[in-house]
Every structure is written in C-alpha cells, then in structure tokens.
Amino acid sequence: MAKKPPKDEPKRWLDDPDNVRKFIRGFYWLCGLIILIDVVLSIGWHKHAAFHDGSLLESSETLPSFYGIYGFVACSVLVFLAKALRSLNGQRVLMRDEDYWEK
Amino acid sequence: MSFLAASEISAHPALALLIGGLVTIFIRGRYAGALMVAAPLLGFWVVSQLESGSSSIISCFGQEIISVNVDKQSILFGYLFHLAAFIGGLYSFHLKDPWQISMGLLYAASAVGVAFAGDLLSLFLWWEALAITSVFQIWGRKTERSENAGFRYLFFHVLSGLLLLAGIAFRYASGDADPFALVSLTELLSGGDAGAQLILLAIGVKCAFPCLHVWLTDGYPESTPTGAVFLSAFTTKAAICVLARLFPGAEILITIGAVMAMFPIFYAVIENDLRRVLGYSMINQIGFMVVGIGIGTELSIDGSLAHAFNDVLFKGLLFMSMGAVLHRTGEMRGSELGGLYRTMPLTTAFCIVGAASISAFPLFSGFVSKSIIMAEAAAHGHHVVWLCLLFASAGVFHHAGIKIPFFAFFAHDSGLRPKEAPVNMLLAMGFAAFMCIFIGCNPDWLYAMLPGGAAGYHPYDATHVVTQTEILLFSALAFTLLNLWKQYPPELKSVNLDIDYVYRKGGRLFSSSMATFWNGLNEKAHAFFVGGVAGKFSAFTADGPGIMAKWLSQPLQALGFYPGKSDEETEADLEKQATTGIHPVGLTALFGILFLLGFLVLAWIYPILFPPLSI
Numbered sequence: 001m002a003k004k005p006p007k008d009e010p011k012r013w014l015d016d017p018d019n020v021r022k023f024i025r026g027f028y029w030l031c032g033l034i035i036l037i038d039v040v041l042s043i044g045w046h047k048h049a050a051f052h053d054g055s056l057l058e059s060s061e062t063l064p065s066f067y068g069i070y071g072f073v074a075c076s077v078l079v080f081l082a083k084a085l086r087s088l089n090g091q092r093v094l095m096r097d098e099d100y101w102e103k
Numbered sequence: 104m105s106f107l108a109a110s111e112i113s114a115h116p117a118l119a120l121l122i123g124g125l126v127t128i129f130i131r132g133r134y135a136g137a138l139m140v141a142a143p144l145l146g147f148w149v150v151s152q153l154e155s156g157s158s159s160i161i162s163c164f165g166q167e168i169i170s171v172n173v174d175k176q177s178i179l180f181g182y183l184f185h186l187a188a189f190i191g192g193l194y195s196f197h198l199k200d201p202w203q204i205s206m207g208l209l210y211a212a213s214a215v216g217v218a219f220a221g222d223l224l225s226l227f228l229w230w231e232a233l234a235i236t237s238v239f240q241i242w243g244r245k246t247e248r249s250e251n252a253g254f255r256y257l258f259f260h261v262l263s264g265l266l267l268l269a270g271i272a273f274r275y276a277s278g279d280a281d282p283f284a285l286v287s288l289t290e291l292l293s294g295g296d297a298g299a300q301l302i303l304l305a306i307g308v309k310c311a312f313p314c315l316h317v318w319l320t321d322g323y324p325e326s327t328p329t330g331a332v333f334l335s336a337f338t339t340k341a342a343i344c345v346l347a348r349l350f351p352g353a354e355i356l357i358t359i360g361a362v363m364a365m366f367p368i369f370y371a372v373i374e375n376d377l378r379r380v381l382g383y384s385m386i387n388q389i390g391f392m393v394v395g396i397g398i399g400t401e402l403s404i405d406g407s408l409a410h411a412f413n414d415v416l417f418k419g420l421l422f423m424s425m426g427a428v429l430h431r432t433g434e435m436r437g438s439e440l441g442g443l444y445r446t447m448p449l450t451t452a453f454c455i456v457g458a459a460s461i462s463a464f465p466l467f468s469g470f471v472s473k474s475i476i477m478a479e480a481a482a483h484g485h486h487v488v489w490l491c492l493l494f495a496s497a498g499v500f501h502h503a504g505i506k507i508p509f510f511a512f513f514a515h516d517s518g519l520r521p522k523e524a525p526v527n528m529l530l531a532m533g534f535a536a537f538m539c540i541f542i543g544c545n546p547d548w549l550y551a552m553l554p555g556g557a558a559g560y561h562p563y564d565a566t567h568v569v570t571q572t573e574i575l576l577f578s579a580l581a582f583t584l585l586n587l588w589k590q591y592p593p594e595l596k597s598v599n600l601d602i603d604y605v606y607r608k609g610g611r612l613f614s615s616s617m618a619t620f621w622n623g624l625n626e627k628a629h630a631f632f633v634g635g636v637a638g639k640f641s642a643f644t645a646d647g648p649g650i651m652a653k654w655l656s657q658p659l660q661a662l663g664f665y666p667g668k669s670d671e672e673t674e675a676d677l678e679k680q681a682t683t684g685i686h687p688v689g690l691t692a693l694f695g696i697l698f699l700l701g702f703l704v705l706a707w708i709y710p711i712l713f714p715p716l717s718i
Contacts, residue, residue, distance in 0.1 A: 009520075012445055014513070024583060031580050034573045041569055048566040050481035050489070057486050067493075071574035074497040075581035082372035083592045086599070094599045095373065101598065101607065102248075 031068075039064040112157050115171055116181050117215040119146035120188060124208035128201060135204050136527075139192030142208055143185045146215065150181040158221055169221025172285070175554040179408060180218035180344045182552070184211055186538075187336035187415050194423055194531035195329040206239035207333050213237075214337035218344050222283040223271045223302075226345065230267055233309075234260030237338055240330030241322050249325040255603075256322035259308055259315070260338075267305035273298030289353045289399070303350060309342035310393065311386050313362045317603040320370075320382040324435070328426035331378055335385060335422045336415045343392050343411045352399020357480075360397055361491040363390030368498035370601065375436050375594050377507055378425050381418065384461065384503040387495055388414050394492065395476040398483055401555040406475025409549055409557065413460065413468040413542060420457035420535040421507060424450050427528050428511055431521035437506075437594035442516035450524045451512040453532040460539040462504035462575055463496065468539045470571065471546035471562040478560070497578040504575075505582050510594055652681035664690075 013019050041047055042064040051058035060066055086095040097103075115121075123142025127135045155178065159171040188211035198204055213236055216229030234257065241253040274282040277298060291299040304315075311319045319339070323331050350356060367383035367390075374380045388410070395407030427450045428443060429435050444451040456467070463469035473496065480489045523529070542549050550557040585591040656674040659665065665673045680687075 031576050034576050038569055038573055048564055053484050067570040067574040068577040071497040071577035072581045074494045075501050075578045078498050079585055082369045085369055086373050095597045096600060098596045098598060
C-alpha cells in the first residue's frame, strides 16, 4: 500500500514527530484561550443571546463554554454512532466490501 | 408564432453560454478551452446589464411563455452560475473531450435558464435541459461504473422532470387564473393541492431531499475530476433557487432540512471515497438552505440564498482540490491517500481555505451566511432544529473541514509523490479561494445582492465570533483526541449501504425475477409449441397418409380392389403410394367421391340432429 518515498527527499517540518507534538500542544493552548475569552466575555461583558423566549436554551446557550462542550460532545457522539453504523458488536451494519456492487 | 413578441430584453441571459456550448461541439484544443473561460465572462457582463423588473415573453401556439423574468434573486443566481462556469471552465481548460466541454457550458446555460425562468413552462424546459446536459460529466469518465452511475443519475432526474410536468398539468387543470405563475405555492401546499405537492417532490429530487438523495452521492464521485466541479455548482443550487421562489415558509421544509443537515454527516465520517464525503457534506449544506427557506422570513431566505452562493464557491473549491488529487494520482480513496502536502502544497492550502469556509470559520465565507439561518431558527423558536443545526455545524467541520484535508494531504504517508496541480487548476482554485476569503471579510458585498439585503444582520458580533470559534476548536479537539486514542474510525476500503440498497437490490431482484418468469414462460412455450405440437403436427403430416393407407388396406382388400395380391403386399403398396404421394387415378377418384358423399350425408343428417329453433 504505502510506497517507499524517495531517499533524497528533504525533511519537512511536519515529518518530525516532535514538531507534530508541538503543533498539537499549541492547539490545546488555543482551546484553553478561547474558553478564557468566552468566560471573560460572559462575566465582564455581555453575550448576545440567540433565543429570547425564556426557554431552557436561552439560559444555557449564554453560559460560558456551552458551545465548546456542545461541539466536543457532538463530535464524540458523531464518531461513536458512525462507528456503530459501520459495524456493531462485530456484526456489520452498513459497511460492505469495496466491490460489493460489482459482485 | 413570433419570438420575442413583447420583449423588453433583447437576448436571453444564458445566450452567451448556449452559443459557447454549441460552438465548442465543433472546435478543439486551446480554442475550446479559451471559449470555456470567455463565454461565462461574456454572460457575466450580460447579467450585469440586466434591469430588475424586465422580462421577455414568447408566444408559442397561442400560449404566452415568460421566458425571462429579471429580479434580484435571478440576477444573484445569474452572477453565481456564470462565476461557477468561469471557475469550472478555467479548471477544465486542459480538457480534450468535446462532450464534456460543450455539455459543461450547456449545463451552465441550463442553470442560468432556471434562475431566470419567468413561469413554470419555461422552468420545465430548462429543468429538463439541466438533467440531460449534466449526465455527460459522469459518463465522461468512460468506465463501466460511471456509465451505470450515470444511468442511475439520469433515472432520478428524468423522474424529477416528469414529476414537475405532472405538477404543472395539475396546476393547469386547477382552473386558476394564472396557473403557470412562478409564485409562492406554500398556501396551496398546506391546502393539500396535488399540483403543489408534485412540484415540491420534483424540486425535492434535485435538492437531494432525504431518500431522494442517492443520485448525488452515487453519481458525483463517479464523475470526471473536472465534472464534479460543474455538477456541484449547478443542479442543487438551481433547485434551491426554485424552492425559494415556490415554497418560502413551507413548514415541512424545516423538518426536511434538519434531517438533511443531520444524517449525511454520519455517512461522511465512515466514507472512504473523499469525493463521496463531499457529496454527503453537500446534502448537509443544502439542509441548512432548506431550513432557511422553510422558516420563510425575508432574512432567513436571504440567508439560504447567500449560503447557496457561498456553497458553490467553497464546495467547488473542495471538489477542485480533490479533483486535482484525482487528476494527478488517479486515486480518491482516503485509505490509499495521505501525505500529499509534500508535493502539492498549493492544492493543500486551497483545500484548507475551502475547508475553513465550509466549516464557517470567522473571516471565511460560510461564517457570514450559515449563521443567518442559525440565528433565524433561534429567533423563531425552533429549538430542536437549532440544536440539530448546531450539531451539523460541528459535524461538518469534523468531516469536511478536517477529514478531507487530513486524510488526503496529511495523515499517514502513502508514499505517493504526485506533481503539483496544473497551472489552470491552481488558478481556478486560487480564484475560488480568494472569493471565499473576500466574501468572508466583506459580507456586505454579498448581502447587497440579496433580495432583502440581509437587512439588520451583522455577522461579526463578538459573541458570534467567539462562540463559533469555540465550537469549531472543540470539534477539532474531539477529532485530535479520538485520533490520538485510536478511537477514530480508520479509512477502510469499503462501501456503505445507503437508501440505494432498496432500489439497486430491488432493481436486481426485479430484473432477475422478471427474467426467471418470462424466460421460464418462454422456455415452456418453446418446449410445448416448437418441441411438442409442431413436431407432432409435422410427424402427422409426414406419416399420417402412410398410417391411413395401412388402416384402409384391409377393407380395400376385402372389397376386392387388389385382386391377386396378399394382404401384406397390398399394405406395402398402399403405404408406398401414400408416403410418396402417388396414387392410381381410380383410388384418388374413390376418395374424392367418398369425401363428397360424406358431406352430403352430413348435410342430410345435420338438420335432423340439430333442428333449427322455431321462435
């Protein structure tokens, strides 16, 4: 599958696992930073609510980090549900061999 | 019949593309490529000269057809489709296949025709043209797979045309004063009008409503590298344009749109073919537009139209970057790609711009249009739908924003070292990327073209920027952590069953059961008639006289016809005469007399046996 890359190839910045780790660490900091900004905005400033109907969503949507938590949970749910759609407990659900329709 | 009887505008806005499409049938090489770029530019200029409110009416067989009606929405889509044709033409500059070139231009012309159609009749004409001209982008791949996918694609689009025609017929029969008018049918729809329902279904096929969507995820990934760029721009967006005209505020659209935004992202996460991932994410984006039209306020429809505009650019950009990879490597499966950033850095960069735009990062185009729909859904109290759309927003970043660039250009090193994309492709991608960022940074440029001008909406509000960035970053965090923890589903060589299972399996079952039944019947009939009856009949005509002669030999001998011969000799003589057809004249005369006598007897007996009824 994976062919051997040419030997005289220049090494790229991302080829070094240390740099990848650095990149990911920077990304974690960015996530922390945005939460901090959200908290500051919620407490020290005012957030514009999307809802104006006194519902549960109006009070929760403006909470700091609501969007962060929702995004993280949504994507985790998405991935695990999608995996279950492939196969569940070893039983395949939607996934078939590549040449399924050519057979 | 007089064309342009009462016209205010002299030429149809699609004329430049139409002429370009017809001329490129006959010319080849660079001239054809140049025309692919020049015709959309000329058409773009024609659109810029149009005035809102003008129209063109054709009288045809005593029926007035409004062939062109110019308003803000049609101008918006006129610009958009010419822009898309220009980008697609530049991207396809190197193409040699005249079918793809001329049909590509005619396809763009059909989309422009739909945008400017003034009534249901002219709409129908362009609607059918859209179906027929588009399929050549799939067939252009010239593989058995693409041929079959093209026929399945065509099946859906012919169905859509027939549904539209049936809907128009119902509208005509309804006795309305102006049955063909291109005005809101929402009230008729909620009143249960069959014509409105059929028309909605016709648009629904082209919009890829759930269960009617498979032509998209089936056909687009089988198209040529350049074909997908054309396909992604026109059909669905033309359908959105018509949906916004005919069904603004139809409540059912909110539910349909929310389902469309939700279900494809699950497929997109596990799909291996990266252009099929884009197909699913396309349905997801159209879902947002359908929700906006369903909410039906001026602002929400503006949001939908703006999102359609942006979607053509960023989805086109993503399809172009994947097309470049396919063009260079001949491979589109995520499991076989990876690490291409080393030799295709510009394509990678453009792909990331497209990914950021579809994910609605601040300063990119998706941010300024998707949020209008979200805000309107919230403002009108659609809680569940809003949560669904938010889920879909996170999901779209996950599969289109990260997965596409990650698995194609980064991830594991596939060892592939393709050349950078050709210059014309890079220029097309660069232009689309520029537009994505330009609109993201200058939303007012786009808003000014919208029918309602997106009045009162300001995307760059601190809350919105922060919350949107937050949800995207944490979606990325989930991707990163799941990947590091080896929980992310790897790209596997596979296909996933969709609703097409029903009709592809059903179709095979139908054809195999029909084959069994009719071929079985045929074989039985063959065995009965050819092998049985016909054989017996020919045996009877061949052997019958001989057998008859054998039977008759005994009585004839007894009557003394053959004096001086033994029984066996008479039998052998008669059989020989009968089978060779040579009888002595006397015997033939005897049979003739007996035969006539038989008839006389019958004529005498018959009235006695069956007396005529006396009434």
